[in-house]
Amino acid sequence: MNRTPFFQAAALLAAAATITALPGAAHAAGPATPGFRVVDGRLVDATGQDFVLRGVNHAHTWYADRTERALSDVKALGANSVRVVLGTGTRWTKNDAADVADVVARCKANRLICVLEAHDTTGYGEQGGAASLSEAVDYWLEVASALKGQEKYVIVNLGNEPYGNSGYAAWTQDTKNAIGRLRAAGLDHTLMVDAPNWGQDWSHTMRDNAPAVFASDPDRNTVFSVHMYGVYDTAAEVEEYLGSFVDRGLPVVVGEFGHDHSDGDPDEDAVMATARRLGLGYLGWSWSGNGGGVEYLDLAEGFDASRLTAWGERLFNGPDGIRPTSREAGVYGDGGHGNGCSVAYRLHSWGTGFNADVTVRNTGALPLKGWKLEFALPDGNTVNSSWNAVVTQDGRQVRATGRPWTEVVPAGGAVSFGLNATGPGAVPTAFSLDGVACAKE
Known part of the structure; x- marks a missing residue:
């Protein structure tokens, strides 16, 4: 060439x-x-x-x-x-x-x-x-x-x-x-x-x-x-x-x-x-x-x-x-992952529906830009709306990405978002951030 x-x-x-x-x-x-x-x-x-x-x-x-x-x-x-x-x-x-x-x-x-x-x-x-x-x-x-x-x-x-x-x-x-x-x-x-x-x-x-x-x-x-x-x-x-x-x-x-x-x-x-x-x-x-x-x-x-x-x-x-x-x-020195992470998932259920307040925390040394959080909901739960993040669902799998004002998680910092869904709800068993498993708070 x-x-x-x-x-x-x-x-x-x-x-x-x-x-x-x-x-x-x-x-x-x-x-x-x-x-x-x-x-x-x-x-x-x-x-x-x-x-x-x-x-x-x-x-x-x-x-x-x-x-x-x-x-x-x-x-x-x-x-x-x-x-x-x-x-x-x-x-x-x-x-x-x-x-x-x-x-x-x-x-x-x-x-x-x-x-x-x-x-x-x-x-x-x-x-x-x-x-x-x-x-x-x-x-x-x-x-x-x-x-x-x-x-x-x-x-x-x-x-x-x-x-x-x-x-x-x-x-x-x-x-x-x-x-x-x-x-x-x-x-x-x-x-x-x-x-x-x-x-x-x-x-x-x-x-x-x-x-x-x-x-x-x-x-x-x-x-x-x-x-x-x-x-x-x-x-x-x-x-x-x-x-x-x-x-x-x-x-x-x-x-x-x-x-x-x-x-x-x-x-x-x-x-x-x-x-x-x-x-x-x-x-x-x-x-x-x-x-x-x-x-x-x-x-x-x-x-x-x-x-x-x-x-x-x-x-x-x-x-x-x-x-x-x-x-x-x-x-x-961190097991091959650039940023450690933890997630707090606070469920507010009324039986036939629920809201969830989610906090994504970056425990690593570098900022995360354009993050992607993934987790699974129980069968029969469907996301209706979200705030401070774009939340999509494919079967049980849910993916959340930041809005322009929440797209960066500072090193040592956190961003929060929420979602509304139908179904009884339950705290997901596992979370991954950009493909890396996160601790649950």
């Missing part, structure tokens, strides 16, 4: 990092690594829990002044990870070790996993001035002081889309060489390697050579990343490609994807549904600031989290989206 110089990043992006992992399962310890590792084809965090990437890309190298707010906003929208665009100095201004260390610190402050990628390799062999994978390794070694000791929080993405549609046969050996140099230099992080062909691997170079590349890593700690744009415009193509890795026990990520692109119309619904079904992660392109004719890939208008685009609403809140499927990394 060719891009214009300014935000080729924008058009080449949508990095949906997907990892073969099912939420919540624990694994026996693999090789003695201090952070993330690959076990049985899955990405496992430092606590031994499967971790499935659910996040977005942020173009830090062009919008460094937006990074602090961007990370806070995507976390509040449910992301558990962010892929951060860095410049190596070959094509774009270098993000030095001090800057990389600051990015990592901001990711940790927001309880996000940082996927750091060297962007200057984009389209090597076809794009003039692009960096080679060897030059990308030079960069990672130069900023190694910001990486070492952060293996629990950082995944190193060797180089973005390291070949275009020319010369890509060299991808296999160049990738092996890059992995070998980083391991020899003492980098023990999980490494992520992007596919050639502008990330889309239409030639199946990465797919066919993945076993050999994985075996070349002495740590057996490499994850493969495909970028799904116009080449993947049908569900069959998405499922066949990702399934080929899963069937062979190889870890794969959807490195980037979007809802539209100049090279075709990717099937984003299939990408997200297949990722959920197979337990794979993804990172959508991109938070904001796209140019060069691909402005439609912005998830938020003008870096404003209150103005999500249709693509942003789809990625964060739609079926198989970030909010309903994301789980925080266990390394942050």
